[in-house]
Amino acid sequence: MKKLKLLSVFVLSFFLTYSQTEDSTFIRHIADYVLTYGNSYEDLRILTKQIGGRLSGSPQMYKAEQWGLKSLENVHPDKAWLQECMVPHWVRGAADEARASYMVPLKKEAKGKSVQKKLDVIALGNSFGSGKPLTGEVIEVNDFADLENKKDQLRNKIVFYNYPFNPRFVQTFLAYSDAVRYRGQGPSRAAKYGAKGVIIRSMSHSTDNNPHTGSTNYNDSFPKIPALAIGLRDADWLSKQLNSGKVEVTMNTHGYFRQDTLAHNIIAELSGSQNPNEFITIGGHLDSWDPAEGAHDDGAGVVQTIEVLRVFKALGYKPRHSIRFVLFANEENGGRGGAKYAEEAKAKGEKHLLALESDEGGFTPRGIAFTGTEAQYSKITAWQKLLCPYGACEIQTGGGGSDIGPLARVLNTPLSSYVPDSQRYFDIHHARNDVFENVNKRELELGAVNIAAFIYLVDKYGL
Amino acid sequence: MKKLKLLSVFVLSFFLTYSQTEDSTFIRHIADYVLTYGNSYEDLRILTKQIGGRLSGSPQMYKAEQWGLKSLENVHPDKAWLQECMVPHWVRGAADEARASYMVPLKKEAKGKSVQKKLDVIALGNSFGSGKPLTGEVIEVNDFADLENKKDQLRNKIVFYNYPFNPRFVQTFLAYSDAVRYRGQGPSRAAKYGAKGVIIRSMSHSTDNNPHTGSTNYNDSFPKIPALAIGLRDADWLSKQLNSGKVEVTMNTHGYFRQDTLAHNIIAELSGSQNPNEFITIGGHLDSWDPAEGAHDDGAGVVQTIEVLRVFKALGYKPRHSIRFVLFANEENGGRGGAKYAEEAKAKGEKHLLALESDEGGFTPRGIAFTGTEAQYSKITAWQKLLCPYGACEIQTGGGGSDIGPLARVLNTPLSSYVPDSQRYFDIHHARNDVFENVNKRELELGAVNIAAFIYLVDKYGL
Numbered sequence: 064m065k066k067l068k069l070l071s072v073f074v075l076s077f078f079l080t081y082s083q084t085e086d087s088t089f090i091r092h093i094a095d096y097v098l099t100y101g102n103s104y105e106d107l108r109i110l111t112k113q114i115g116g117r118l119s120g121s122p123q124m125y126k127a128e129q130w131g132l133k134s135l136e137n138v139h140p141d142k143a144w145l146q147e148c149m150v151p152h153w154v155r156g157a158a159d160e161a162r163a164s165y166m167v168p169l170k171k172e173a174k175g176k177s178v179q180k181k182l183d184v185i186a187l188g189n190s191f192g193s194g195k196p197l198t199g200e201v202i203e204v205n206d207f208a209d210l211e212n213k214k215d216q217l218r219n220k221i222v223f224y225n226y227p228f229n230p231r232f233v234q235t236f237l238a239y240s241d242a243v244r245y246r247g248q249g250p251s252r253a254a255k256y257g258a259k260g261v262i263i264r265s266m267s268h269s270t271d272n273n274p275h276t277g278s279t280n281y282n283d284s285f286p287k288i289p290a291l292a293i294g295l296r297d298a299d300w301l302s303k304q305l306n307s308g309k310v311e312v313t314m315n316t317h318g319y320f321r322q323d324t325l326a327h328n329i330i331a332e333l334s335g336s337q338n339p340n341e342f343i344t345i346g347g348h349l350d351s352w353d354p355a356e357g358a359h360d361d362g363a364g365v366v367q368t369i370e371v372l373r374v375f376k377a378l379g380y381k382p383r384h385s386i387r388f389v390l391f392a393n394e395e396n397g398g399r400g401g402a403k404y405a406e407e408a409k410a411k412g413e414k415h416l417l418a419l420e421s422d423e424g425g426f427t428p429r430g431i432a433f434t435g436t437e438a439q440y441s442k443i444t445a446w447q448k449l450l451c452p453y454g455a456c457e458i459q460t461g462g463g464g465s466d467i468g469p470l471a472r473v474l475n476t477p478l479s480s481y482v483p484d485s486q487r488y489f490d491i492h493h494a495r496n497d498v499f500e501n502v503n504k505r506e507l508e509l510g511a512v513n514i515a516a517f518i519y520l521v522d523k524y525g526l
Numbered sequence: 527m528k529k530l531k532l533l534s535v536f537v538l539s540f541f542l543t544y545s546q547t548e549d550s551t552f553i554r555h556i557a558d559y560v561l562t563y564g565n566s567y568e569d570l571r572i573l574t575k576q577i578g579g580r581l582s583g584s585p586q587m588y589k590a591e592q593w594g595l596k597s598l599e600n601v602h603p604d605k606a607w608l609q610e611c612m613v614p615h616w617v618r619g620a621a622d623e624a625r626a627s628y629m630v631p632l633k634k635e636a637k638g639k640s641v642q643k644k645l646d647v648i649a650l651g652n653s654f655g656s657g658k659p660l661t662g663e664v665i666e667v668n669d670f671a672d673l674e675n676k677k678d679q680l681r682n683k684i685v686f687y688n689y690p691f692n693p694r695f696v697q698t699f700l701a702y703s704d705a706v707r708y709r710g711q712g713p714s715r716a717a718k719y720g721a722k723g724v725i726i727r728s729m730s731h732s733t734d735n736n737p738h739t740g741s742t743n744y745n746d747s748f749p750k751i752p753a754l755a756i757g758l759r760d761a762d763w764l765s766k767q768l769n770s771g772k773v774e775v776t777m778n779t780h781g782y783f784r785q786d787t788l789a790h791n792i793i794a795e796l797s798g799s800q801n802p803n804e805f806i807t808i809g810g811h812l813d814s815w816d817p818a819e820g821a822h823d824d825g826a827g828v829v830q831t832i833e834v835l836r837v838f839k840a841l842g843y844k845p846r847h848s849i850r851f852v853l854f855a856n857e858e859n860g861g862r863g864g865a866k867y868a869e870e871a872k873a874k875g876e877k878h879l880l881a882l883e884s885d886e887g888g889f890t891p892r893g894i895a896f897t898g899t900e901a902q903y904s905k906i907t908a909w910q911k912l913l914c915p916y917g918a919c920e921i922q923t924g925g926g927g928s929d930i931g932p933l934a935r936v937l938n939t940p941l942s943s944y945v946p947d948s949q950r951y952f953d954i955h956h957a958r959n960d961v962f963e964n965v966n967k968r969e970l971e972l973g974a975v976n977i978a979a980f981i982y983l984v985d986k987y988g989l
Contacts, residue, residue: 094694094696095694098693098694098696099694104733230561230562230968231557231558231561231562233557233561233915233916233917233972235968268967268968270567427890427947427949452696453696454696456919456920457914457919484890484947486966486968486972487966487969490966503949503950503953504731504733505693505698505731505949506949506950509696509949
């Protein structure tokens with residue numbers, strides 16, 4: 064590409080249609096500030112590089128809490144405080160390991176030769192370790208229907224769920240929704256038929272071999288057997304190997320729970336000038352899985368939340384409603400932070416106008432998703448032209464998030480989510496490559512721009 | 527992000543509104559094929575990793591031509607051929623080098639100490655080398671107005687254009703359009719006032735220090751002085767240093783031209799079943815700058831062009847019009863391939879319905895841009911709902927590209943371009959990090975899906 068030949072109709076239409084209006088001017092100021100003077104990328108560098116992965120209960124979680132409170136206070140909200148909540152404290156224990164043993168037929172001997180291959184694995188979050196190396200023959204199943212068909216062959220075996228991440232879903236979160244049940248329910252459904260361990264194909268379209276962790280949910284009716292994820296190349300290799308003979312895997316995982324421990328939601332507030340007792344909440348979650356830095360999941364949502372407060376303060380914006388900026392605790396393996404926030408809101412009889420979550424990565428903007436009444440959705444749809452110049456052209460239904468879901472359940476609060484592009488998210492999700500280097504500065508900033516613009520419109524016009 | 531809470535309104539609306547129609551069904555088949563069985567990513571791996579950078583006249587250009595013809599023939603078009611064109615043959619000569627010398631004041635001495643710093647540089651494409659190390663005092667200018675103000679101070683100096691890539695443009699191509707004149711005209715405009723060398727701040731928002739090359743255009747009225755680009759960190763450092771004292775730079779570049787050489791546009795064709803003498807052209811350019819692999823620029827456009835042919839063949843699509851798939855020669859430093867294609871089309875009296883270029887990188891889709899009549903634009907806008915489920919939601923005005931521009935000039939052909947997201951493009955543009963690893967498989971594939979879908983609609987309904 065040598066020369067510019069095009070001028071976006073969106074940028075043009077923005078300048079032509081809206082340049083006179085107060086809203087478009089204010090949103091332009093938001094963008095100019097964030098894209099020129101914003102600090103979200105530097106905030107993320109500190110959170111990821113100086114603190115790193117910050118699973119609930121870990122020393123890094125406590126460092127991240129202190130950093131989060133200080134970062135919010137530095138932007139001078141009207142208030143900032145810690146909200147206590149007890150969180151589960153799962154510990155990986157030690158590096159997870161697995162190796163496969165299989166027979167390679169020798170050219171002139173019938174018996175063949177036993178060969179070993181190290182697999183790149185990570186234990187599922189909240190899973191119990193094997194205690195000692197656990198060896199078993201591997202039985203591959205394609206899905207739960209296949210598991211049921213093979214239920215009589217599973218006793219004392221290691222079940223390998225090789226369910227593919229469906230490439231035909233354009234939006235990768237649909238592929239995740241389709242596949243994640245094997246991580247959540249897979250171990251217990253295999254244990255029901257006597258399996259002693261589980262291996263899961265990672266939920267990803269990645270072209271590398273990184274394994275992806277994430278919570279599993281044991282059913283208390285069955286033994287809590289060890290479970291781990293493998294990367295896509297190892298999964299393809301294992302499946303191919305099983306086509307030509309038996310494979311034994313020895314897995315060694317070390318996960319366990321300590322006692323629940325004290326953690327905190329970190330909250331800052333700008334007080335409303337007209338409706339101080341009506342709240343708008345925006346947030347992301349401060350905890351992250353341990354193998355990486357939690358840069359996209361959900362460092363991005365955390366620093367965007369802080370950035371929205373920063374730009375509102377920098378522009379001297381006085382909101383009509385009270386706006387809360389929340390760094391939630393324990394999204395990944397318990398959801399206790401979100402539950403606590405909603406519980407306290409209900410106990411205090413608070414009125415919540417809207418909650419927005421940013422927890423789909425710091426990628427380039429696509430839109431805003433919303434769950435509420437049809438009338439509210441229509442109102443939001445009319446704002447599309449104000450957001451589209453900054454990339455959020457798609458006003459979708461179905462907004463929400465793990466941390467704000469409880470608010471909808473206990474207070475019927477309308478929910479929204481910031482929707483970035485989804486193509487790269489599951490390349491890094493819960494894997495060792497969810498690091499700062501894989502976040503693009505401007506994409507991260509444009510997320511903050513669109514969230515700030517949307518919250519400004521909700522605050523000004525209500526729902 | 528632990529659980530999926532949203533279901534895209536776009537995916538939903540697609541299935542609800544269009545599932546019965548022939549067009550949406552065919553486009554769904556295009557997407558299913560490309561996302562499941564496509565080969566564009568593997569094609570790109572070979573082009574970038576086995577061939578690499580392929581500047582006009584280089585040995586790699588010839589390898590790339592052979593590969594391109596074979597790749598198109600392997601998909602069994604009705605015809606495939608080479609179209610000869612003479613191209614300039616610029617040679618970098620050797621690695622470009624520069625170092626800065628400046629005085630660091632010593633605490634207790636007035637005189638200070640001379641210090642040297644190596645700069646990370648790359649000569650501008652088509653620039654002439656210094657011949658031998660060239661040393662001069664650096665004069666920084668902010669823009670051309672500043673150059674004119676300082677015109678009496680420039681004799682025998684090295685001019686440093688430190689014009690920033692404006693972060694307030696959301697679409698980065700607008701920042702490029704704003705800044706690229708300093709690369710194009712900067713050397714000659716400085717030479718006019720007696721400068722002996724030029725340094726340009728790279729046109730990029732990157733957070734690294736990679737320098738970005740690209741063509742400069744000498745004005746024959748002035749001496750053709752050497753010119754190079756430096757990365758953003760070095761540019762900021764140099765500017766800071768100049769604020770506190772004099773800086774000399776020694777630059778050593780080696781560029782020169784050999785005689786023009788024979789190259790080729792690589793062309794494949796599917797013959798039209800109803801209008802065989804009306805042509806639709808899609809293409810990208812095969813040449814690329816030498817410091818990297820030309821993965822996004824424009825390996826992506828090349829493999830997407832091949833992929834569109836592949837999916838049409840795989841689905842047994844018989845186009846109404848003849849469709850040409852063109853891998854253009856010499857976009858980067860001459861534009862001779864595009865010029866030749868248009869010239870021959872005119873000489874043969876061909877009728878061209880539309881040309882589309884993919885040369886803005888292999889990033890996630892945003893839309894299609896179009897230049898033609900208002901009636902044509904309205905017609906295309908009505909197809910937005912068919913493309914949006916695959917990411918091309920924005921139907922923009924202003925489509926075109928360097929390679930297809932000549933068709934519009936000589937035959938008044940309507941032009942379009944595939945528009946991917948622009949945020950990351952100038953991080954890698956003409957720099958050493960434009961490599962295969964920075965291309966995402968699904969983003970690349972979704973580009974091919976949208977191009978194929980758009981071309982199908984143009985072929986079926988005309989313009």
